[in-house]
Amino acid sequence: MRKFIAAPVALAALLAVAPAHLSAQSAAELGAETSEFVSIAGPTVALTGVKVIDGTGAGARTNQTVVIEGSRITAVGQTGAVEIPSGAEVHELPGHTVIPGMIGLHNHMFFMGAGGRMAQGNISSPRLYLAAGVTTIRTTGSVSPYADLNVKSNIERGLAPGPRMHVTAPYVTGPNPALGDMAQVGSPEEARRFVRYWAGEGVSWIKAYTTIRRAELAAVVEEAHAHGLRVTGHICSITFQEAVDLGMDNIEHGFGTATDFDPRKRPDECPPNSMIRVGEQGDPTGETARALILSMVENDVGMTSTMAVIEPMTKGRAVLDERTLEAMAPEVREDYLEMVDRIEADPDWSMTETHLQKHMAFERGFVEAGGVLAAGVDPTGIGGAIAGFGDQRNYELLIEAGFDASTVVRIVSANGARIMGVDDEVGTIEPGRLADLVVLEGDLESDSAIIRNVTVVFKDGVGYDSEKLIDSVKGMVGIR
Template sequence: MLPSRVQAYIGATVIDATGAPPRPDQTVVVVDRTIVTVGPAAQVPVPDDAVVHDVGGKYVIPGLADMHVHSESETDDPRHFASLYLANGVTSVREMWGRPRLHEIRRMVESGEILGPRMTIASPLLDGSPALWSDVPDVPVVTVADAVQARRAVAEAADGGADFIKVYSRLSPDAYRTVLTEAHRQNITVAGHRSDHLPFAEQIESGQRSFEHMFGSIWSTAAPDVERLESAMAAIRTSPEFHLGSWLREVAKVEWEAIDAYDRTAAGSVFERLVRADVACTPTLVVHAAVDEPESIRLDDERMTYMVPGTPDAWDFLARHIYCGGGRTAQESARHRELLHWRRATVAAMSEAGVRLLAGTDSVGPGLFPGFSLHAELEQLVLAGLSPMQALQSATVEPARFLGRDHWAGTVEPGRVADLVVLDADPLIDIRNTRQIHAVVTDGRHIGPAERARLLATAGRIAARSR
C-alpha cells in the first residue's frame, strides 16, 4: 500500500461556501483526496509528514463547478479544454451535449492519464422536428417525433452511459411527456430547455430537474394572459436556413410581449412552484449578454490565444447570422438591451424567492472561453443582484447538492473532497477576485502557480497547432 499524501494549507482565510462568515488564519489539512481538518492555525497541529503550503494572506474557496458546458474542442487533444478548466479553478463540469468522445475523456481523467475536471455527461440532444440544430453539419441531434422514438431515445442514452437526458426546445407534448415518463421509469434524470409546446407550469411539475437559459420560460408564465403567451411560444415556426437563428428571433418577440404584461404576483407563483418542485435553473447570463448585446463580443480578446485559429471567424458568423438573425434594426437592438436588464432582474427575484440557481456558461459559444467564462458568469450574477456569497454558492454547494454530492463535495469542510481554489484576494469583497487564482487543488492534487502556468501554456500550444 502506498503511503498517504498529506498536505497542509496554512494561514489562509477560509470561505467554506456554507454561508458562514469567512474564517481568517486557518489551517486546512488534506490526506490523499480528502479534507480532514479545518481550524485555526494556532490550534491545528501540522502533521510531521505534511507538504506545507504557506498561503498566509490568501483565501481558500471550494473548487468551482460550471454546470453548463460544451467541451467539443476543434483539437484531438483532450488536454486542451481540461487544462483551461483546471487553470481557472473549475474542478467539475456538467457536459450538456453527450458524445462518445466525452466518455473517453472522462475515463482518461479518472484513470489519471490526464488532469481534468470531474465530468457529468448528458445524453445526445433530444429535440423535435425540425430540430434547432438540424441545419448545422456534423452536429449530432436525436430527433424525437413521437412516443415510440422517445422511449427508444431514452433507452439508447441510458445504455450509452449518459448521466442524464438532455431535452431541447422543440419537443412535442407527446414526445416530451414520454421522455419524462421513460426516464423516470429508468431512474435517470432529465435536464435541459423548456419545450415551446407545453405550458411551463406543467413542465415544472413534470420531473425535469433543471431548466437551462432564460429564453421565454418565466415571462410567458408570469402574466395575466398566460394562455395567449404560451400559445405564442407554441406557435413559433423556424426557417430552414438557420433554424436556431430564426427561433431566437421569434422567441425574443414573445419575450418582449411578455415583459410588457409581466405581473410580479404571477411571477412569484411561478417561483414558488420551482421551489416546491426542487427544480434548479441555470441562467447562463453570459450567453444572454452575448445574444442581447453581440457588440460586447470581442474578437481580439487576448484569451483567443487559447482557442483554435478559426475561432474569431466562427464567432463572427454565429453572432451575425444566428444571434442576430442576419441583422437587427435599431429598435430591435434597444429591445434586446432591455431584455438583458429584465433577465438580470428576474434572476435576482428568483434568488430572493429561494429558487436554486446553478452557475453555467454554455461555453464555447461566441464570446465564451472554457474555464474563464465561469468567472464572468459569477460577475453577471452579482450584477443581477445576488450577493458574492450567493454567486459563489451557485458554483459550489448548489451544484454539489444538485448532483447528489453535497455529503462529500461543494464546501471546505472535513470529510469533503479536496477540490479547492486558493485566491490572492477576497471574492466576498469583489466577486471578480475569483479570477485572482494562486493555486488549484483537484481531487487532492495540488496545482501550484508554476504548474498552473504550464496548463495554460499547454492549452495555447494545442490550440495553435490545430488547423
C-alpha cells in the same frame, strides 16, 4: 443555448437516482500527460492564513487553515488552532482566498463560435475547465457523446487532466429539420427507446431541447427516472410550468427561455424568436414570474444560470477578455471580433442591456424565494464564453446581479453539487469532503475579478498549476 438563431431535483427522483460514491485519484496514479501539470502532489497538505468562503452560504472566515490528507479535507479552522499533521507540506498563503471547486452545470465539451462554427474540445475544454477552478462539470447536451464518454474515462484513469464529468446524452428534441444533429423523437415510445439506449451507454443525464412535445417529454422523464437518470432542458415548446408539472429535474438558462412569458405560446409549439420577444415584453418580477418561481421552488426544480453566454450577444457588452481571445484559434478569434463589431454597429440589434438585466432580476427572485440556482458557461452563442473563463465570468455577473460573495460561491459550487446529487462529497469546504479547492490570489470578497486569479486548483487533494494548463491550450479553442 445553441445556435444564436438551467436547484435540487424532485425529492422522489433524487432518492431514486442518487449516484455512487465518487472515486478519487492520488498523484501517484496519474499518467505522464496529467502529472506534468501537478504542482502540489501531497499526500498531506496544509494551506495556512487563507480566507475561506466555504460554499455553504456562510460568511467568509479569515486566517484559516485547511488540511488535506490524501483525497479529502480533514480539518478547517483558525490558523494556530488547527493541528497540522507531522510531515505535511505547508503553504503559507496570507492574502489568498480559498473556495470549493466550482461545479459547471452547463459545460459542454464542444465549442460553438460566430457563424455556427463548431468543434469538439477534447483537449482544450477539460484543461481550461480545470485551470479555471471548475472541478466538476455536467456536459449539458452532447454532440459527440462517445467522445465525451472517452474523455471522462481518460480523466478518471489519470491519462488526461480535467474535471469530474457527468455526461449527458445527445440532445433530444421534436421533429425539426433545422436540428439535424439531434435525436428527434416523434412518439413517446421513440423517446423511451432513446433514453434506454443511452442509459445503457453510461450517461447520467438527458437534455431536452426546444421543440420536444409534452407527450415525448413525459416519456423521457419517466423512463430516465426509472433508469436512474435525471432530466434537464433548454425548452421552448414546453413552458417552465409544464416542465415542472412533467417532473423535469432542472431547467436551463432562466428567464429568456421561459415561454410562459410569450403571449404567442401555443401547446407543443416553440414561438419564433421567443427569446427576443420575452426579453422585450416579459416581466421578470410580475405575477406570472412569481407564480412560476413559487411552483419551481415547491417542486424542487432547480435552474441553471448561463449569463456568460448571453452577455457577448448583448449590445453594449462587448466581451473582449484577453485570456479568451488568446485561447481561441486565430480564425475563430477573427470571426468572433467581427461579430462583436457587427453587434455594436447594428442600431436595431435586438438583445439589449434590458434583456440581460431581466435575466438578473428573475434569478434574484428565484433565489430570494428559496430556489436553488446553479451556473454554467454554455460555450456556444457567438463564441465569447469559453470553457472555464466563462464560468468565472458567471461569478462576476452574479455579483453584478446583486448577490454577495458567499451566496455566489454557493451558487457556483454547492448548488450545482446538490442538483447532481453529489453534495455529500463535493461543493463545500468541510472535513470529510473530497479536497476539490481553488486557491485565488487576492480577496474575492472585496473584488469579484479575483475569481480570475487562480494559482492552484486541487482535485482529489492533488494541486494543479492553473497557468501551465492555460498555456498548454492557447490557440486551440475552436480546433481541438
